[in-house]
Amino acid sequence: MMLWATLYWYFHQPEPTLQVTNAASKNTPDAGKPEGEWKININREGIFKGKVVLPKLERMGLIASEESSVGVIQEETSAEGWMDMFVSRRSFWLLDPRLYLFTLSPMSQSPFPSGSPYTSRPGSPVRGGEQQRDSQLEQVSQGLWSPTGPGPFHSTSNLPTYYPPPPPQYVFSNHVRHPVRPKPPRQGETFYTRFVPSVGQYLSFRVACASSKPLRHRGPVTSQPPTPTQMIHRNSAILASESPFPIGGLTDIEYLHKWMNDPRVSYFWGEDGPQSHQEEFLRNGLASKNSFPVIGCWDGKPFGFFEIYWVKEDKVAKYLPHVGDYDRGFHCLVGEQEFRGAHRVKVWLSALVHYCLLADNRTESVMLEPRVDNGETRAIPDGCRLLQRTRDQPSAQAIQSDENPKRWFGMARPW
Structure with a gap:
């Protein structure tokens, strides 16, 4: 203020x-x-x-x-x-x-109704004022609207x-x-999480971390593996618990080294090699101004790597007929065999699109661009009702798949 x-x-x-x-x-x-x-x-x-x-x-x-x-x-x-x-x-x-400006809830019968909730001169300190303010807020009428009552997004911290x-x-x-792009979340910060009933697990995305120690997952995880019944009934309740301990024991750099050296992945990404190469690859991603590296997790266990980028200033934009100022795209790979499968792909794809649409409500399109010889990724848009078109680049031929807020509601949403 x-x-x-x-x-x-x-x-x-x-x-x-x-x-x-x-x-x-x-x-x-x-x-x-x-x-x-x-x-x-x-x-x-x-x-x-x-x-x-x-x-x-x-x-x-x-x-x-x-x-x-x-x-x-x-x-x-x-x-x-x-x-x-x-x-x-x-x-x-x-x-x-x-x-940035807010008015404190006035106290009834106060001679200072213009912003001070206390029966004292405006701006003077009051012992125990925090407790008084909290109790006063509970007594304010919850009408449709009033200049002194809390609105639907009232915050006791007096912040929006x-x-x-x-x-x-x-x-x-x-x-x-x-x-000018907003800053991405910090290294290791979880920016999206949701429980997926059809899978019986929590899906989360966090920024990749260049730390030499395994990152602790502090988000919710299911307390037990999903049963076949829970896989069928989407409304089945599974208890959640916090997991403050490392899962898998690998750093993000070690996960990238493992995944990028998988022949299935290296065929499309071309980032195989010694661990020092993947470390440099990750650091370059963290230093990028138009994208940031992401690790996807099921119940806190990393399963894949993603890059979320702004299309406008990306090199791919020159091959597109029209790009909005806030259009986004992402690259993806699933490195863990146990987390592959058409249904999981539809869920995390929909969740990534959901995040892009939530991050900035001016985003009109989210793009996925698999290479034409990537049969598995090419099959994703068909099941998710994405708009597709083929385009040529100097390095490869790609399938451009677009998603907008209206079409997103027809996808396999992550709930």
Whole structure:
């Protein structure tokens, strides 16, 4: 709230010179030079030095960065990727101020009804104020709407519970103009999880991790393997438990080494070789600005590797007739034999599409592009009602499969 109020004041000040002077425009008269954006740099210091402050502000859309990679450094205190944060005037004035400003629930019979819930001067500290506020919130009327009552997304922390996508800001990558991308989740962070009754297991996706130690799965897992009856009846209840321990005992790099050296996988990916090669492959994926590497898990056990990318600035975009600013795509491989099968494929494919549609509601299409000689992956779109077309690339011929929010409801959704 303090940052928003400060920026509100700052962007009311006289506008600076917006003409950009660089090597290309240095000989151009000022009147003909390109105009840039009025941006405010946010330094990672003072109150912004905490490890969660800048990430929260970025998730809320108030600040942005052109460094849209996961990052290779694993220390949580590392400032990698968070040093060049900024706010542009164009973006700021398109943000809804209700995301950053809130009014405390007033206390009845208080002489200060304009925001203070306590019978004291506004801004003065009150001992035990947190407990008073919690008890007062329980007493507020739950009517359809009132300026003092909690709405349907009321949060006792006085913070919003949903952050809409920020206004678009554009940059150039590979000579392509595209929106500034939000930062992906952190290494090892689970960004999607769901219980699948037809399989009797929890499906989850997390960002791949370059750690030299096996990653602990801290999400829910089923307490017992699914029975044949549970495989048939989708509504069967299976107890869930937390699994804070490593499952399988391998690091993500070791899993990649194992999977990429499987002849079935290396035939299409071409990333076989010593473990150092897969480590470099993963680190390059973590440093990518338009994609991030993903590990898929069934009940916490890794089963496959995925790359989720933005199509607009990807090299594949030049071969497509039309690409939206927020269209996404993904590459996939299933490395564990026990988790192969048509039904599981439809489930995790649908879940990945679901995540892409949830991550940004401006996404109009999600693309899968298997090579034409990949018979197993080519069969996926037929069972999932994906729109298909064949296209040629310099390196291979591929099947382009598209999915949009409307068609997604006709897929084998993961529930």
